[in-house]
Structures are given as structure tokens and as C-alpha cells.
Amino acid sequence: MTAACKKTCDDYQWSIGPSLPSSKKIRIHYSFDFAQQMHFPSNPLQPGPIYFLTPQKCGLFGISCEGLQNQVNFLIDGGVSSGKGSNEVISYLHHFLTHFGF
Structure with a gap:
């Protein structure tokens, strides 16, 4: 399926x-998923937890067209995120397909 999607993207x-x-009449294959929450500021080489500083949480939702090697990521501030339910996923997909879909 992904090979056919890549061929379609190359043809057009x-x-x-x-x-x-x-x-x-074409088929395009999209993959999407939430990633784990990220915290920023972030330092992967830091030996221990940040002292007296609570890092900001950030959600990450990514959508990728399998025919292209590109991905669009939505960064969601932890203060405004209402979860990872169907309404959120549909909203992100609608925005992606409206602005970046084929």
C-alpha cells in the first residue's frame, strides 16, 4: 500500500x-499518532531532575503521507490540551487535510 502511494506521489x-x-481516482495512505508528552526546556544529557523548575508539558501529534518522506507535527501546549480523544484527532486531521492534503 505504501509503495503504491509513493508511486502515485511520484507520478503526480x-x-x-x-x-x-x-x-x-487515486489512493493516498496517511499515518498518524500521538507521541509521548515532551517537556521543555529539555536537556537529554542532564544527570538529574531540574531543581525548583517544573518543565512545561507539550503534546505531539504527527501526520505523515507514506508516499512522501515528510511529516507534519502538531505541538500542543499542555495547558490547553484537553486529551487525546476522538474530537482532538478529528480536529488535527481536518486541519491537516484542509491545508496539506492532496
């Missing part, structure tokens, strides 16, 4: 970015 010379709506 697509890239991630805004595109006009089309009625072509």
Missing part, C-alpha cells in the same frame, strides 16, 4: 503543501 509530483481539490 506532489509535495506537502496547499493543493486544490481534485476528483482523481
